[in-house]
Amino acid sequence: MRHQPLRLFYVRFLLGDESVKRKEGKGLKRDAIIDAAVQVFSSKGYHNTRMEEIAIAAGIGKGTIYEYFESKLQLFQALMERSLQTYYSKMETSDLQQLGFRERLCHLLEANFSFSRENKNLARIIYWDTDVIDEELKEWGLAIRKEKEEKLKAIVGEAITRGELREVDSYLTTLVIMGCLESMYVPIIFEDLDRPADELALQVVDMIMQGIGNK
Amino acid sequence: MRHQPLRLFYVRFLLGDESVKRKEGKGLKRDAIIDAAVQVFSSKGYHNTRMEEIAIAAGIGKGTIYEYFESKLQLFQALMERSLQTYYSKMETSDLQQLGFRERLCHLLEANFSFSRENKNLARIIYWDTDVIDEELKEWGLAIRKEKEEKLKAIVGEAITRGELREVDSYLTTLVIMGCLESMYVPIIFEDLDRPADELALQVVDMIMQGIGNK
Amino acid sequence: MRHQPLRLFYVRFLLGDESVKRKEGKGLKRDAIIDAAVQVFSSKGYHNTRMEEIAIAAGIGKGTIYEYFESKLQLFQALMERSLQTYYSKMETSDLQQLGFRERLCHLLEANFSFSRENKNLARIIYWDTDVIDEELKEWGLAIRKEKEEKLKAIVGEAITRGELREVDSYLTTLVIMGCLESMYVPIIFEDLDRPADELALQVVDMIMQGIGNK
Amino acid sequence: MRHQPLRLFYVRFLLGDESVKRKEGKGLKRDAIIDAAVQVFSSKGYHNTRMEEIAIAAGIGKGTIYEYFESKLQLFQALMERSLQTYYSKMETSDLQQLGFRERLCHLLEANFSFSRENKNLARIIYWDTDVIDEELKEWGLAIRKEKEEKLKAIVGEAITRGELREVDSYLTTLVIMGCLESMYVPIIFEDLDRPADELALQVVDMIMQGIGNK
DNA sequence: GATGAATGAGAGTTCATTCAT
DNA sequence: AATGAATGAACTCTCATTCAT
Numbered sequence: 001m002r003h004q005p006l007r008l009f010y011v012r013f014l015l016g017d018e019s020v021k022r023k024e025g026k027g028l029k030r031d032a033i034i035d036a037a038v039q040v041f042s043s044k045g046y047h048n049t050r051m052e053e054i055a056i057a058a059g060i061g062k063g064t065i066y067e068y069f070e071s072k073l074q075l076f077q078a079l080m081e082r083s084l085q086t087y088y089s090k091m092e093t094s095d096l097q098q099l100g101f102r103e104r105l106c107h108l109l110e111a112n113f114s115f116s117r118e119n120k121n122l123a124r125i126i127y128w129d130t131d132v133i134d135e136e137l138k139e140w141g142l143a144i145r146k147e148k149e150e151k152l153k154a155i156v157g158e159a160i161t162r163g164e165l166r167e168v169d170s171y172l173t174t175l176v177i178m179g180c181l182e183s184m185y186v187p188i189i190f191e192d193l194d195r196p197a198d199e200l201a202l203q204v205v206d207m208i209m210q211g212i213g214n215k
Numbered sequence: 216m217r218h219q220p221l222r223l224f225y226v227r228f229l230l231g232d233e234s235v236k237r238k239e240g241k242g243l244k245r246d247a248i249i250d251a252a253v254q255v256f257s258s259k260g261y262h263n264t265r266m267e268e269i270a271i272a273a274g275i276g277k278g279t280i281y282e283y284f285e286s287k288l289q290l291f292q293a294l295m296e297r298s299l300q301t302y303y304s305k306m307e308t309s310d311l312q313q314l315g316f317r318e319r320l321c322h323l324l325e326a327n328f329s330f331s332r333e334n335k336n337l338a339r340i341i342y343w344d345t346d347v348i349d350e351e352l353k354e355w356g357l358a359i360r361k362e363k364e365e366k367l368k369a370i371v372g373e374a375i376t377r378g379e380l381r382e383v384d385s386y387l388t389t390l391v392i393m394g395c396l397e398s399m400y401v402p403i404i405f406e407d408l409d410r411p412a413d414e415l416a417l418q419v420v421d422m423i424m425q426g427i428g429n430k
Numbered sequence: 431m432r433h434q435p436l437r438l439f440y441v442r443f444l445l446g447d448e449s450v451k452r453k454e455g456k457g458l459k460r461d462a463i464i465d466a467a468v469q470v471f472s473s474k475g476y477h478n479t480r481m482e483e484i485a486i487a488a489g490i491g492k493g494t495i496y497e498y499f500e501s502k503l504q505l506f507q508a509l510m511e512r513s514l515q516t517y518y519s520k521m522e523t524s525d526l527q528q529l530g531f532r533e534r535l536c537h538l539l540e541a542n543f544s545f546s547r548e549n550k551n552l553a554r555i556i557y558w559d560t561d562v563i564d565e566e567l568k569e570w571g572l573a574i575r576k577e578k579e580e581k582l583k584a585i586v587g588e589a590i591t592r593g594e595l596r597e598v599d600s601y602l603t604t605l606v607i608m609g610c611l612e613s614m615y616v617p618i619i620f621e622d623l624d625r626p627a628d629e630l631a632l633q634v635v636d637m638i639m640q641g642i643g644n645k
Numbered sequence: 646m647r648h649q650p651l652r653l654f655y656v657r658f659l660l661g662d663e664s665v666k667r668k669e670g671k672g673l674k675r676d677a678i679i680d681a682a683v684q685v686f687s688s689k690g691y692h693n694t695r696m697e698e699i700a701i702a703a704g705i706g707k708g709t710i711y712e713y714f715e716s717k718l719q720l721f722q723a724l725m726e727r728s729l730q731t732y733y734s735k736m737e738t739s740d741l742q743q744l745g746f747r748e749r750l751c752h753l754l755e756a757n758f759s760f761s762r763e764n765k766n767l768a769r770i771i772y773w774d775t776d777v778i779d780e781e782l783k784e785w786g787l788a789i790r791k792e793k794e795e796k797l798k799a800i801v802g803e804a805i806t807r808g809e810l811r812e813v814d815s816y817l818t819t820l821v822i823m824g825c826l827e828s829m830y831v832p833i834i835f836e837d838l839d840r841p842a843d844e845l846a847l848q849v850v851d852m853i854m855q856g857i858g859n860k
Numbered sequence: 861g862a863t864g865a866a867t868g869a870g871a872g873t874t875c876a877t878t879c880a881t
Numbered sequence: 882a883a884t885g886a887a888t889g890a891a892c893t894c895t896c897a898t899t900c901a902t
Contacts (some may be wrong), residue, residue: 008368029886045263045348051872061888063874072872102428142405166429173427179398183390190357203387211426212388213317214381220887266897269866276863287897475778477692481876482735482885491884493878531859563690572835598858602848603857613824620787629864633817641856642748642818644811674865696893706867711894 001163030068034079042121042177046076073134083122084144090115097154101159102209105177110201112181116188117197149174180204223392245283249294257336261291261348288349295352298337299359305330316374318425320392327396327414331403332412342400364389395419460498462489464509472551476506476563503564510567513552514574520545531589532639535607540631542611546618547627557615579604610634675713677705678733679724689764691703691721691778718779728767729789732816735760747805747854750822755846757826762842772830794819 036058040049051072055062069075091111099107116123153174159165165173182198188191191198246296251273255264266287270277284290306326314322368389374380380388400416402408408415466488470479481502485492499505521541529537546553583604589595595603614630615625623630686692696717700707701824716719736756761768798819804810810818810819829845832838838845 008343036221050870062872063888063890064886066873067886073368083291107255142401144400163429165427168427171419172415174425175398175402175421176395176419179390179394179396182397183394186357186360187390200387203384204391207383207426209386209423209426209428211422211428212380212383212391213424213426214378265895270864277897278863279861281898282861432743460858477778480874485885492672492876493884493886496877496882497882563693572831575831595857598852598857599848603852605832606825606849606857608851609824609826610821611824612827613820616787616790619821620683630817633814634821637813637818637856639856639858641852641854641858642810642813642821643854643856644808695891707893708867708895709865712865715894717893 029060029064031061031082033068033075033084035063037075037079038121038125041076041079042124042161073137077137079125083119083126086119086122087115087126101162101164102205104155104210106164106201106205109181109204110197113184113188113197113200116185120189123185149178152177177208180208227404232296240408244275244279245293246297248275248280248283248290249297252290253296253336253340256291256294257339288352291348292355294302295340298334298341301334301337302330302341306357315378316370316379317420319370320423321416321420324396324419325412328399328403328412328415331400335404339404342397364393367392390422440563459490459494460508461512463490463495463498463505464512465506468551468555468630469511470511471506471509472554491592503567506563507567507570510571513556514547516549516552517545531592531594532635533587534585535638536631536635540627541635543614543618543627545628546615550619553615554619557612579608582607607638610638659827665688673747674705674709678705678710678713678720679727681722683766683770686721686724687769691832700858703842720780724770728771731764731767732771736854746800746807746809747850749800750853751846751850753810754826754849755842758833758842758845760827761830766835768830769834794823797822823855825853 033054037049037054040054040057044053051065052062054075055065058065058099068146093110153193156165156170156177157175160167160170184193184204224404248269252269255272257269259268266280267277269290270280273280280290284293306323368385371380371392372385374404375382375385399408400421443639453541463484467479470483470487474483474488481495482492484505488495495505499508521538583600586595586600586603586607590597614623614634659778677797678699682694682699685699685702697707699720703710710720714723736753794845798815801810801815801818801822805812805815829838829849
């Protein structure tokens with residue numbers, strides 16, 4: 001019982017069909033519910049959040065949520081999917097392929113930092129609430145992580161081949177970079193670290209590339 | 216509402232207080248319960264774990280847990296405290312003070328890696344289940360993290376002063392190092408990364424100190 | 431709170447009242463809704479049927495049902511009334527009064543069997559779904575049954591007086607006959623018993639009249 | 646998670662084990678819950694009965710029911726099973742095999758009548774609440790009925806062979822007899838028909854065997 | 861001290877009904 | 882008149898906690 005009248009909707013939308021406004025409203029309401037869910041889930045955690053709280057936060061009735069999502073778990077999954085879309089669309093901008101490793105890394109870090117800052121609640125969920133909500137969801141979370149890791153590892157490997165990096169272990173390097181990304185969430189989210197994202201990125205890239213050792 | 220009768224207990228124990236013997240027996244069973252709790256909580260998460268499951272895992276009756284812990288939350292808190300004690304006792308061995316930064320860092324990484332490997336369940340809880348179980352617990356988790364961070368930052372600052380490191384931002388450096396520590400948990404815990412801890416540590420320290428850039 | 435504007439409606443209809451035409455249109459849709467309700471209620475039972483299913487079966491919107499019926503219960507009541515009207519109109523044909531007991535009984539049985547066969551859904555509701563949907567409805571169902579019983583008992587009494595039957599207890603006889611009627615529903619409705627209704631009726635009447643004992 | 650420590654229980658019971666009393670109490674409580682369920686279900690119907698009402702009727706807490714039954718539906722199934730056991734144990738007394746058809750039929754009718762009278766609530770459920778509670782349950786109900794029918798048909802067939810009955814259709818005869826049984830429930834249950842069961846049985850058997858026709 | 865049967869507050873979910881469009 | 886999105890009362894079931902044994 002998923003909502004997938006997408007194609008028909010699109011046609012009507014192009015034709016300017018009146019009925020679309022209603023459908024459009026439905027899409028908007030769906031989003032509004034996810035927005036509310038992000039707020040509540042991120043501050044209280046999945047299990048401590050009652051469906052009614054989300055409804056209240058969204059300014060709607062409890063039952064209305066079930067018009068758009070089949071269950072609490074599905075709402076959370078939808079939230080995660082939309083969040084990751086937002087996250088990835090922020091990461092993968094256009095013509096990164098052309099850039100050198102240092103620039104790509106710098107962009108990656110900066111995008112991560114600013115995403116975290118602008119979407120604190122989302123980020124909190126993406127990085128903290130990977131709790132064991134559901135076995136399937138856990139697997140999914142790990143798979144997402146693995147995918148991210150593989151992409152990064154390919155980039156690292158390529159950079160080594162190109163001679164941009166010295167002969168390091170590409171896997172460990174990947175882990176170190178991911179660690180640097182992740183280590184910043186806590187201060188950004190919980191401690192309101194307010195240094196400019198680009199400056200932060202530059203400094204961290206510098207440390208990663210040159211190392212912190214004296215000479 | 217933290218459990219801190221530890222010191223008083225210790226005094227009585229040294230004095231041979233009668234009540235301690237009972238407490239000692241109690242202590243053993245208490246520990247057994249926490250052991251069981253570690254198993255179950257770490258594999259199913261806090262909210263998906265039922266008190267009865269812990270009781271069964273501990274081979275005792277459900278009601279007995281309440282003889283030793285006031286509530287599920289308090290049991291989890293006690294577990295976290297004991298886990299962190301174990302963790303820290305592993306980290307802060309003897310005469311690290313004398314060593315140079317590189318050696319201390321290396322030791323820290325190695326200790327972390329081997330701890331994670333030897334105490335997968337514990338590590339899983341410490342790094343993953345800091346979920347929003349309870350507002351108070353969340354604050355406490357963050358405070359612990361902050362404390363860790365401060366200690367590390369002091370060490371970094373000192374190393375810079377001593378000229379062991381170049382003039383980097385000690386705070387960012389701390390975050391990067393913590394990121395490197397944390398980034399290894401997932402592969403170790405979930406993917407059974409099996410490289411020797413000391414070798415891993417050496418490689419990562421090398422990357423951190425020299426950087427990964429070519430020249 | 432029974433629906434009984436039936437007579438008034440009939441008068442207006444004969445007089446050509448304008449309001450009737452609207453009502454007539456309404457009457458058609460009303461009937462269509464009841465038709466749909468018969469389908470759904472009879473296959474899923476009262477409580478397992480959702481108003482929306484009836485609406486879908488009727489090819490109309492959910493809210494429209496409420497233009498014609500005040501509530502789910504009232505829809506069911508209306509359905510029962512119409513069903514019983516249909517049932518009785520099938521039973522009480524023309525000049526049965528003239529016939530002898532055997533013929534009347536035979537007609538009754540045959541009419542019942544063919545009604546059941548031709549209106550399986552209706553029959554299922556009439557004989558099976560008199561479940562405890564509502565206290566008032568239960569009383570009503572019992573009253574209907576009692577009425578049926580009284581009619582039959584009068585016929586039986588008369589037949590005894592006329593000497594068509596031997597001196598049996600007219601009440602018990604009535605119950606036995608009703609039992610024979612009812613006992614056929616299950617095989618007809620659920621097992622598609624396909625013997626011709628008239629043949630079935632003859633055989634059963636024969637058993638009732640002559641008994642099954644040898645000699 | 647069914648309760649089936651029956652064998653172990655039995656051994657302990659024979660040995661007079663103390664722990665049995667508790668288990669025995671459990672069995673008693675299980676029965677008490679079913680008793681309460683019979684009361685409530687039979688007067689309000691399955692769907693109008695709330696679990697809490699059953700709990701209150703049983704003088705226990707709502708959650709306690711779930712210690713003994715997995716769900717509302719399972720409670721109802723258990724109730725039906727126990728009811729049918731009670732019913733059948735009443736029907737199938739000892740040495741009916743020896744008796745002639747007339748005597749067996751008489752016994753069957755009498756047993757049915759007195760069962761209905763003594764277990765009005767049970768009977769109400771067995772004969773009236775075969776509502777579409779659940780598809781599976783409906784099938785089961787029909788299967789039970791079919792089984793009953795087959796047994797009776799065999800007896801009828803045998804009686805015909807022995808020449809106790811004239812050459813009637815054994816299937817129809819079976820249906821007629823079942824109809825006679827069933828037709829008595831309503832007056833007995835809802836109208837407190839108070840004639841002695843044995844007398845009723847004799848009269849009905851007489852009608853069935855000799856017929857009601859004059860001569 | 862140990863137990864586990866009993867409990868009931870609380871949560872997710874359903875669906876008859878309403879009402880703005 | 883017709884609709885179906887929105888609603889919230891009502892219901893089942895769970896599980897931390899209690900307490901009599």
